[in-house]
Amino acid sequence: MSKTGRYGGTYAHKDIAFEFGMWISPKFKLLLIKEFERLKAEEQKQLGWNAKRELSKINYRIHTDAIKQNLVPSELTKEQINYIYAEETDVLNMALFGMTAKEWRSKNLKLNRNIRDYATINELICLANLENLNTVFIDDGLKQSERL
Numbered sequence: 001m002s003k004t005g006r007y008g009g010t011y012a013h014k015d016i017a018f019e020f021g022m023w024i025s026p027k028f029k030l031l032l033i034k035e036f037e038r039l040k041a042e043e044q045k046q047l048g049w050n051a052k053r054e055l056s057k058i059n060y061r062i063h064t065d066a067i068k069q070n071l072v073p074s075e076l077t078k079e080q081i082n083y084i085y086a087e088e089t090d091v092l093n094m095a096l097f098g099m100t101a102k103e104w105r106s107k108n109l110k111l112n113r114n115i116r117d118y119a120t121i122n123e124l125i126c127l128a129n130l131e132n133l134n135t136v137f138i139d140d141g142l143k144q145s146e147r148l
Contacts, residue, residue, distance in 0.1 A: 052121050053116070053119075053124055056127050056131070062131065063131040063138075067088050088134075091134065095148060097115060
């Protein structure tokens with residue numbers, strides 16, 4: 001669309017503008033293609049990480065159910081129960097990351113999420129396996145030191 005006069009100019013839909021720019025400049029076309037490829041590769045990496053993180057969250061639920069059924073006596077306070085869950089989570093954090101969640105937070109003050117939110121895909125796969133194994137070990141009655 002073209003308008004003449006004051007506030008005039010030539011306007012086009014972004015897709016048409018890209019096509020026109022690619023027609024005028026092969027360099028622009030190549031840059032656009034490369035950027036698209038980079039974005040798609042990054043998107044695929046992120047999708048893979050998100051899937052692994054979701055798997056880890058699902059396994060965490062199975063893990064916490066095993067803790068609840070086997071390690072949490074009914075006479076404890078909510079604070080004491082939360083401590084047991086945190087302690088069991090830190091068993092896995094120590095096994096995988098070599099530090100507890102609290103230690104990680106103190107070393108990463110500028111990051112506002114969970115240690116597991118910054119894990120690599122490989123770490124998340126290991127974490128999912130560790131959660132499954134620890135669930136079995138808890139069900140089998142192994143002590144925490146043996147499970148670690």
